[in-house]
Amino acid sequence: MNMKNLSPYLGAAYYPEDWPFEEIDRDISMMKKAGINVVRIGEFAWSRMEPEEGVYDFKWLHNVVDKLSAADIAVIMCTPTCTPPVWLTEKHPEVLVVHDDGTREQHGARRHACPNNPVYRQYCIKIVTRLAEEFGRDKNVIGWQIDNEMYPAQKRGCCCPVCHKKFIDAMRRQFKTIDDLNRIWGTDLWSQTYKSFEQLPIPRSDTWHHPSLLTAWMNFQSDSYVEFTKTQSDILQKLTNQPVGTDMMPVNGVNYYKMSQVLNVMQFNHYNDMENLWQAAFWMDFIRPLKQSPFWNTETQTCWNGSTSANGYKKKGFCVVNSWLPIALGGEANLYWLWRAHWSGQELMHGSVISSSGRPLHIFDEVKEVSEGFKKAGEFLNNTRPVKSGFAIHFSGYAWWLFEFQPMVNGFKYADKIINKVYKPLIESQIRPDIIDPASSLDGYRVLLSPFLPTLEEGGLIERIKKWVYNGGIWIVGPMSDIRTIDATKYAKAPFGYLENLCNIYCKYQIPGDPEDFTIQWEDGHKSDGSVWYDGFETRGAKSIADYTEGPLSGLSAIAKCDIGKGQVIILGTLPVREDLKSLALNASKKADIIPVAASENVLAVPRSGQAGSGMVILELENRTGKLSLKSAMRDLITGKLYNGDIDIPPYSVMVLKDV
Amino acid sequence: MNMKNLSPYLGAAYYPEDWPFEEIDRDISMMKKAGINVVRIGEFAWSRMEPEEGVYDFKWLHNVVDKLSAADIAVIMCTPTCTPPVWLTEKHPEVLVVHDDGTREQHGARRHACPNNPVYRQYCIKIVTRLAEEFGRDKNVIGWQIDNEMYPAQKRGCCCPVCHKKFIDAMRRQFKTIDDLNRIWGTDLWSQTYKSFEQLPIPRSDTWHHPSLLTAWMNFQSDSYVEFTKTQSDILQKLTNQPVGTDMMPVNGVNYYKMSQVLNVMQFNHYNDMENLWQAAFWMDFIRPLKQSPFWNTETQTCWNGSTSANGYKKKGFCVVNSWLPIALGGEANLYWLWRAHWSGQELMHGSVISSSGRPLHIFDEVKEVSEGFKKAGEFLNNTRPVKSGFAIHFSGYAWWLFEFQPMVNGFKYADKIINKVYKPLIESQIRPDIIDPASSLDGYRVLLSPFLPTLEEGGLIERIKKWVYNGGIWIVGPMSDIRTIDATKYAKAPFGYLENLCNIYCKYQIPGDPEDFTIQWEDGHKSDGSVWYDGFETRGAKSIADYTEGPLSGLSAIAKCDIGKGQVIILGTLPVREDLKSLALNASKKADIIPVAASENVLAVPRSGQAGSGMVILELENRTGKLSLKSAMRDLITGKLYNGDIDIPPYSVMVLKDV
Amino acid sequence: MNMKNLSPYLGAAYYPEDWPFEEIDRDISMMKKAGINVVRIGEFAWSRMEPEEGVYDFKWLHNVVDKLSAADIAVIMCTPTCTPPVWLTEKHPEVLVVHDDGTREQHGARRHACPNNPVYRQYCIKIVTRLAEEFGRDKNVIGWQIDNEMYPAQKRGCCCPVCHKKFIDAMRRQFKTIDDLNRIWGTDLWSQTYKSFEQLPIPRSDTWHHPSLLTAWMNFQSDSYVEFTKTQSDILQKLTNQPVGTDMMPVNGVNYYKMSQVLNVMQFNHYNDMENLWQAAFWMDFIRPLKQSPFWNTETQTCWNGSTSANGYKKKGFCVVNSWLPIALGGEANLYWLWRAHWSGQELMHGSVISSSGRPLHIFDEVKEVSEGFKKAGEFLNNTRPVKSGFAIHFSGYAWWLFEFQPMVNGFKYADKIINKVYKPLIESQIRPDIIDPASSLDGYRVLLSPFLPTLEEGGLIERIKKWVYNGGIWIVGPMSDIRTIDATKYAKAPFGYLENLCNIYCKYQIPGDPEDFTIQWEDGHKSDGSVWYDGFETRGAKSIADYTEGPLSGLSAIAKCDIGKGQVIILGTLPVREDLKSLALNASKKADIIPVAASENVLAVPRSGQAGSGMVILELENRTGKLSLKSAMRDLITGKLYNGDIDIPPYSVMVLKDV
Structure with a gap:
């Protein structure tokens, strides 16, 4: 069996360690009914793998993997290091995370061991090595996940003496x-x-x-988790040929660019609601460009989330479109959390595919529908990739920490602003950006947007950008970009480190966007508000695109552009509101020959091309009818129907359209 | 003097230790004016009783009791163990409660000693023994209160090493x-x-x-307070013939059923407002059936509550009706907190009968009115008891903890839901339920309602219920009942432990009631919403009473009934809204020959009967005019007026109607 | 140069230790442009002054002072004790503040050393002595500031063993x-x-x-800071002839009356917004009477506040009027925080005069406008003082703590109530009160208002007031005055300690003003609500001014007056609402020949007189047009314009009117 043929993968997390072995046959038979072709196992099962120190038991796990293998269900194997057994933390309480108030974490939860503790690391090395020796060459194991959802604990991560010394x-x-x-x-x-x-x-x-200390400390915490992951990744890469990842969350904590450097495959967990399903697209647009190979959506809910209380029933169709989302955006796997609801412990009310008593949930048929769709469109999907649009937005884990400790203006939340006020308007216009880290290469991008990027010193960014602009790139930068050194202080000579010289502007005044906003007037004469922050520029060679018409900045430029070599820089002194930002981005795109699909804002349309031809994946994300305009005939690979011209996209629907 | 003839008791807490002994005569003379016939003393006075270790001083207290005795004012004596003297906690700091964050409580507050600490227990045994030796045979002492308002401290009760070891x-x-x-x-x-x-x-x-650990820990904390109480109760029962109790609060913490097993009389404190006075009735309906003998309402406010700030001025008449409430519901005592406001310390702004400067508060005349009413109706009240309706609702202290750690659905608060969404509709229909613990006997009940009773394994409940239904009981059960083992885990074979087999239903799907509710249609064709939780049943022998008409449960049964032997089980897959729950309960009541009084929903009508004949106590609880329909002539023992047919019940009025 | 001629002072805080010495010339040149004539330096610079224990370096600071001196810019020198160097706290961690939860503060912040710690005090004595030796006789240093913004840390101040023992x-x-x-x-x-x-x-x-323990503890904390300040003040007063102060904040913490006793000049920091600029007037009316000499407004913002995030952009004109406010109310200095925004650290987003990159902020011209106005009106201002109105309001730091722990009625906040519900109505009527501590002399006052003054035992107040009333004073007292002993307990004989006897009233009932208010009827027949609290008086010789017309107090007096000697006491059983309080105060003022200026409520009109003649300073505080009626011609010293009769006061405008 060539497991690779199975993609796109539809799967779920499975915890056989919590169930009598006898029940696995029924579980597998249900999986087959649902169309599940991969399960993720091993996560949290350390105490079953190593019940006493140095005493290993993998027989039960081999049995599970073999049963799954016999049923043509592939396995993603997880290292169980997130939950050290009680014998370890009892013998070595010093491995437990210490909070910044001095309290030590306790056995009974998870993620409670210090990533830097050398004793803990040794135990991790041993169990990971043993696990990899057992399953590294198992043909049914198609990939590996290290640990689970790693990010610094509580407010300041681990504050134990080991961390303190290592930080020093x-x-x-x-x-x-x-x-x-x-x-x-x-x-x-x-x-x-x-x-x-x-x-x-x-x-x-x-x-x-x-704030320089705070930023350095949290950056160190992030580095600690990357290093901890690398320790495991190094072992796994020796003992297996399958891709190694770690499942990441859409939260602040670990620098995912750095993390991606020590991994083979990006893995991502998300639990978005009906109201904010589109936000998951942001994260997938961020995860996708980190690696050449398709990412894996390792966790998402089937219906509601919930630990000891359930929440968030979702309407019919949500499960389908939510399951397709990672596939549409360039992933090759969607796995639910979880296959079968727990019967004990902390998370027993979470939505699943089958209930703890083994009964299908009401969304079971939606899961089947997804698996059937994956099969029908599988060949096309496996032999095409999303087309790179050439448009990128900077997003920086380091900036996230920096703004955490220097929000600059009241109520400013870095990721929220970028996602809601920058990314959302753009995807409503069907611009399909890559979200990239400042350290990422700029090759292949023609328009680059760098909002709220406080320092341009990450990864030699400023020099690379200059070259890229000189060679034809269009760079939209600001507001609140280039305002801090890499060490989280201001530049003392000017409000910006590089932008005044680069853009031929002089920042006369700066006003925080609190409690009020100011009006700007655009080249075409229309007026609108700015938002968030207000720099007032004198143009000393640049050309103003929008001027302030009121307040202390009146007459100064709010947004200016400057041609540089073959390229252009557009500097934003304030963040334009929705429609203005769309116009700005679409104009820049047009200039760069980036032509978005014509579709309504609730539709996600992702063009693909490759050996299998070209087409696009269409999802409706807001449970209302959408619109799509086709320039030529396309066939939906799921239903076989042929479409052309202006068509309606039904609520929560999925189409895989192929050019005919 | 036969003190027993004094009931119903009207009294107050009195703290003579805080006042010059010379003032007692004036206090007593004011008590006589107010009509007070019992005071509760000794609570918190440990440092006056035992000023130095082993040095006892009860002379001042004898003087107080003797003065009161001479004025025909009875005494409820309290053990002072809630406030250990500073010499004790200074010598033995290890007796102080430890919070779960590791901090130790301090001298200066109350309830700060660990119920399990053996050193503290020894000191308690000594002071209680000495106090009981002094006053156990005092004829003026009509009863005893152990300690004060016991429940686990803060978030996890006492977390000291003694408790930890005892839990293990x-x-x-x-x-x-x-x-x-x-x-x-x-x-x-x-x-x-x-x-x-x-x-x-x-x-x-x-x-x-x-959650299994959490539930077990808090259950252990509850058991610790019961054991601590038993230690004192055992001493008192040897040294006095008077009833022994402990004053309980309407809060989560201690299992009151278990507590009732070690006591002779139930004592209850409540401080309800104008808006929620009716909620006190829930607690009295819970406290009353725990013992054969009438309960004592040991604390309630006269007007406003308040520690260092006063709050909640109540309108005229509130004091009267609030004072009658425990008598109406089967108690024989109402005591205010407090007689005379404190002049120092933590609670000096609390409402009282007389001010700290000895002046009557504005409610003084209301207190007199109560005492006069008690006297006029006394003989009837003392020789009748509330008629048992035959209707019971399960309420479980263990379930309260279990739901604390597993709320199952967002925002679910166990007691709130039962009180507001179950009990309130029923008493609006003049159903007069007993609120009973799962461990209580079912004898004498004809309709039993078990909402949100997660486990049926408390006290062998399920077997007892089966027999009781078989013999003719009507059991209304659910939603969210029978969903957990006694150890706070799910059943792994089915969503319920027993109900599917018992009721001949199969639970196909379950949906949490968040964020939306679903419509159900009843047998008579009307439609309404369910609430809280949604089980969808296939009826496999049962008969559906209400079906879902929308969403994933469409077509399944929401509420089903099943005849068993001479009885019936009605299983609720969702909690019906107010009017539907009333209909359901009234129908079941009718079938069981339970006929409520005809009165408007703001009226509390409690039928009584006994040696002194029959009648009922009528209270208006919401400060608006109510309605009552009498089938035959009755005389109000307070005013002497005769009533028949449909009558108006004035706002905040009290009547003791006797059949003529 | 006689620096004294420079007043009124316009200045800013300056932190040369954070900048290369080369930049000072540009800074000074900008200061001259702005019209700055004083800077405040040294605050926080301990590690630059004493980089190693016992190794002092003042050369850089002399250079700074000399440069400033050469530019005719005076200096206020600050002791740097707020921020001990790391070598000190590392060597003696016991000097760090301990919070009440047992955690010790850390290096890296400020105000983190215990005011009572003898080791810390010794180090403070050494650095302050050395600093004073260096600059005590420097002619350019016109005054001294001790430490910075002293008040007890967090919830309970410093809870270290030294403090505990000292409290004992x-x-x-x-x-x-x-x-x-x-x-x-x-x-x-x-x-x-x-x-x-x-x-x-x-x-x-x-x-x-x-609450008696709590009040005593916080009073002790306050005393500790006063004593700590005195230690430094004693040194400075030996080594310099210039005035010594400490910059105080409008917050609860330190008894400013006691603090004023150890200082020569009052210094005050405030950061009010457009909405509450008038509140700063309350504090200046409080600070002004504490000393004969004019106070210094040591800190205020130029535009927005902000630590790591900026907030509160203010509209044009705010900076001008805010800068004039202290001068109008009797100060002789206004200093901004800060001259140049920080380029690093915790407060880098705060508004300033010039930015961290040395550029003028948009308010730079407003600062210039202020400095020009100061110059034009300088001679008049320097040779006149605000006219004392003869009206005083009691405000007590001790009462603030007392009410902190005994708010008496739900939601009662002492300072908020006095400022918003007492002071505001009065200044809207152009009454210009002094705000005085209970320990202050009553000489020169003709009307005295003592609202919410829980104890009359501070500084022998009651006896002094009696004499003062007997000699003709009009005392308006209550509500919630005279209700506590100096030890924070109630009087046990009556609700008041002294007022019943003094006023010939008997307080029959008391009702907290929660959740509802009660109507009172005034002598003239109009009805209105009371607020906060309700005492119902029987008048036993006094005359009722307002009676209750509803509720339990119906028929009792709410407000009564009583003539005593040549004077009168008006006792408030409740706080009259806005208009009624104005009438009451204006009537009393009239009787006492206190005649307010005729101006609208948004105008601050402060009459002045002295050697330079008479006139008044006029500020508009609410950014809307105001009204002023002049009885005779006056000339605005800023514009030179002549005014008479009814005139409009433009939004955020300033006039210095002199009688012609």
């Missing part, structure tokens, strides 16, 4: 001398000056700490 | 082997598996713990 | 014997009785503590 070492490596740290962070303020690296405190959340 | 021992006794605990709790989930009982942690509130 | 000693000094403390605090309640002073706990915020 990291700062010493970075700054070489304490005088340099003092100078770069500006610690003369408030007499914070350190005499030695050892004096750097863990920045507790009950103290008003220096 | 309790688990060992319950499960015998750690393997059994692992198996029964399903600890394979998240590798929680324990190797020994000693590894069981105190489940801190900052950790996401296993 | 303070209680021993105050009460002499523990029996007296027990008796006076009434600790028999809840068996709180102490056997020794050593048993007095730090009253943690997670425990329900005795």
Whole structure:
């Protein structure tokens, strides 16, 4: 059996360790009915794999994998390091995470061990090695997941002595001398000056700490999880040929670009609601470009979420369109959490495919519908990839932390703003951006949008951008970009580090967008509000696109453009509102020959091409009728129907249209 | 003097330890004016009774009791164990409660000693023994109160090492082997598996713990307070013939059924407002059936509550009707908190009968009115008891904890739902239920309602119910009943433990009632919404009373009935809304020959009968005019007026109607 | 140069320690452009002044002062004790503040050292002595600021062992014997009785503590900061002839009357918004009478506030009027926080005069406008003082703490009520009160308002007031005044300590103003609501001014007056609403020959007189046109224009009118 032929994968998390072995046959038979072709197992099962220190038991797991294999159901194997057994944490309580208030985490939950603790790491190395030795060459295992949903605990991550010392070492490596740290962070303020690296405190959340320290600390926490993941990834890559990933969440915590560097496949979990299903698209547009190979959506709900209480019944069709979303956006797997609801423990009310008593949930038929659709469109999907639009938006895990400790303006939430106020208008216009990290290559992009990117010093970005613009790129930058050094301080010579010189503007005044907003007038004479932040520019060679017409910035430029080489920079002194941002982005796209599909804003239309021809995947995301205009005839591979011209897209519907 | 002749008791808490002894005569003379015939003393006075370790002083207290006795004012004596003196907690800081974050409580408050601490218990035994030796045979002391308002501290009760060890021992006794605990709790989930009982942690509130552990821990806390109470009760029962109780609160914490087993009289404190006065009736309907003898309402406000700030001025008449409420519902005492407002300390703004400066409050005349009413109706009240309606509702302290840690559906609050959405509609229909614990006997009940009763395994309930139904009982059960084992896990074979087999139904789908509700259609064709939770049944022998007409449950039964022996089970897949629940309950009542009084929903009408004849107590609870229909002439024992037919019940009025 | 001629001072905080020394020339040149004539420096710069223990470096600071001196810019020198260097707190971690939950503060913030710690005090003495030796006789240093914004940390101030012991000693000094403390605090309640002073706990915020203990503890914290300030003030007064102050905030914490006793000049920081700019006037009316010499407004924003996020853009003109406010109300200095925005650290988004990159902010011209106005009106302002109106309102830091722990009625906030419900109506009527501490002298006042003054025992107040009334004063007192002893308990003999006897009234009933208010009828027949609290008086010699017409107080007097000697007491049983309070105050003022200026409520009109003649300062505070009626011709010293009769006051405008 060539498991690879099975994609797109439709699967679920499965916890055989919680059930009598006798029940697996019934589970597998139900899986086959549902059309499940992959399950994710092993996550959290450390105490079953290593019931006593050094005593391993994989027989039960081999039995499970073999049964699944016999049923042509592939396996993603997970390392169980998220939940160390009680014998480990009892013997070595020092491996437990310490919160910033000094309390140590307890056995009984998960994610409670310190990623930096050397004792814990040794135990992890042992169990991961053993697990990989057992299943690394198992033909039914098509991939690996390391641990589960890693991000720093609570407010400041792990604050144990090991972390503290390692942070100090990291700062010493970075700054070489304490005088340099003092100078770069500006610690003369408030007499914070350190005499030695050892004096750097863990920045507790009950103290008003220096933002450079806070940013460095959380960046260190992120690095710690990446390093912890690498430790496991290195072992797995020796012992298996299958792709290795770790399932990530749409939350602040770990720098996913750095994480992607130590992995083979991106894995992603999301639990979006009817109201914000489109937000999952943002994350998939972010995860997709991190690797050449298709990503795996490792977790999503079938219906409601819920730990000890269930919430969020979703209407008919949601499960179908939610399951197709990762496939549409370039993934090759969608797995539910979870196959069978737990009968005990912390998460027993979560929606699933079958209930804890083994009965199909009401969405069972939707799951079947998805699997049938995957099969019908499978060949096309497997032999095409989403077309790269050439449009990219910067999104930075480092910036997320930086803004966490310096929101700049009241109520500013970095990811919320980018997702709701930047990304949403663009995808409503059918612009299909890649969301990229500042460290990512700019090759292949023709329009780049860098909103709220406080520092341009990540990964040598500014120099790379300059070249890219010079060679023809259109860069839309701001507001609140280029306003901080990589060390989270301001530039002392100008409000920006690089943009004034680059764009031939001079920032005369800056006003935070609180409590009110100011009007700007565009080249075409129409007026609208700005939002979030207000820089007022004098154009010293640049050309103003929009001017302020009121308040202290009156007469200054709010948005200006400047041609550079073959390219152009458009600097935003304020964030245009929805329609204006759309126009701006569409104009830039047009100039760059980026032509969006014609569809209504509730429709996700993702063009694809490849060996199997060209076409597009169409999803309706808001449970209302949408519109799509086709320029030529296309056939829906799911229903076989032929379409052309203006067509209605029914609520929560899916089409895989292929050019005919 | 035969104190017993004094009932119904009207009284107040009195703190002579806080006042110069010279003032007692004036206090007593005011008490006589108000018509007070009992006071509750001794509570919190440990430092006056035992100013130094082993040095006792009861002379001042004898003087007080003797003065009261001379004025024909009876005494309820309280043990002062809620407030250990500073010499005790200074010498033995280990007796202080430890919170789950590790902090120890301080001297200066109350309820700050661990109920399990053996040192504290020894000191309690000594002071209680001495107090009982002094006053156990005092003829003026008509009863005893142990400690004050006992329930677990803060989030997890006492988390000291003594409690931890005792909990471990309790688990060992319950499960015998750690393997059994692992198996029964399903600890394979998240590798929680324990190797020994000693590894069981105190489940801190900052950790996401296993609900079986959490439920067991809080159940243990409850048991600890019951045991602590028993220690005192055992002493008192040796040294006095008067009834012994402890004043309980309408809050989650201690299993009051278990508590009632170690006491002679139920005592209850409540502080309800104008808006929710009727809720006090729920608690009295719960407290009343726990003992044969009438309960004592040990605390309620005269007007406003308040510690360091006063709140909640109540309108004229509230004090009267609030004071009559316990008498109407089967109590024989109403005591205010407090007689005279404190002049110092934590609670000095609380409403009282007289002010701290000894002046009557504006409600003084209402108190007099109550005492006069008690006297006029006294003989009738003392020689009759509320008629048992034959209708019972299950309410479980264990379920309260279980739902605390597994609310099942967003925002579900166990007691709130039962009180507001189940009890309220029923009493609006003048159904007069007993509220009973699952462990209580079912004898004498003809209709039993068991809503949100997650486990039927408490006290062998399911077997007893089966017999009771077979013999003619009508059991209305659900929703969210029979969904958990006694150990707080799901049943793995079916959504219910017993109900599918018993009722001849099959639960096809389950949907949480969040964020929306679904329509059901009743036998008579009318449609309405369900609420809270949605089970969809296939009737496999049962008869559907209401079917779903929309959504994924469409066509399935929402409510079904099934005849069993001489009885019937009605299973609720969802909680009917107000009017539907009333109809359901009234129909069942009718079938069981339970005939409610005809009165408007704001009127509380409680039929009584006994040696002194029959009649009923009538209260208006909402400060608006109510209606009552009499089938025959009755005389109001307070005013002497004769009534018949349809009559108006004035706002906040009280009548004691006797059949003529 | 005689620096004194420079007043009124317009200045800013300046942090040269954070900038390269080379930049000072540009800064100073900008200061000159702005019209800045004073800067405040040194605050927080300990680590630059004493980089290693005992190694001092003042050369850089001399350079700064000398440069400023050369530019005719005066200096206010600050002691840097708010931010101890890391070498100090690392060597002596015991100097760090301990919170009531036991956590110790960390290096990296400010205000984190214990005011009572003897080690910290020694280090403070050394650095302050050295600083004063360096700059005490510097002619360019016109005054000193001790530390920065002192008030107790978090919930209970510093809870370290030193503080605990010192508190115990303070209680021993105050009460002499523990029996007296027990008796006076009434600790028999809840068996709180102490056997020794050593048993007095730090009253943690997670425990329900005795309000007398809580009040005493926070009063002790306040005293600690006063004593800490005195330690520094004593040194400075030896080593300099310039005035010494400490910059205070409009928050609860330190008793500013006591603080004023150890200082030469009052210094005040405020950051009010457009909506509540008038509230700053309350604080200036409070700060002004504490000293004969004019106060210094040491900090206010130029535009928005902000630490790591900016907030509160203010409209054009706000900066001008906000800057004039302290001058109008009797100050002689207004300093902005800060001159140049920080480029690093915790507060980098705060509004300033010039940006971190050295560019003028949009309000730069407003600052210039202020400086020009100061110059034009300078001679008049320097040679006149605000006319004392003869009207005073009591405001007590002790009462603030007392009400913090005994709010008496739901939601009562002491300062909020006085500022919003008492002070605001009065200044809307152009009454220009002094806000005075109970310990302040009553000389020169003809009407005195004492609302919510719980104890009359501060500073022998009651005896002084009696004499003052007897000699002709009109005292308006209540509600909620005279209701507590100085030890935070009630009087046990009457609701008041002194007022019943003094006013010939008898308080029959008291009702908290929650949840409803009651109607009162005034002498002239009009009816209105009371507010906050309701005392019902029988007049036993007094004359009722307003009676209750409903509820339990119906027929009783709500407000009564009583002539005493040449004076009068008006006792408020409830707080009259806005218009009624105005009438009451205006009537009393009239009787006392206090004649307010005729101006609309949004106008602040402050009459001045002195050697330079008479006139008034006029500010419009609400950004809308106001009205002013002049009885005779006056000239605006800023514009030179002549005015008479009814004139419009433009939004956010400033006039310095001089009688011609």
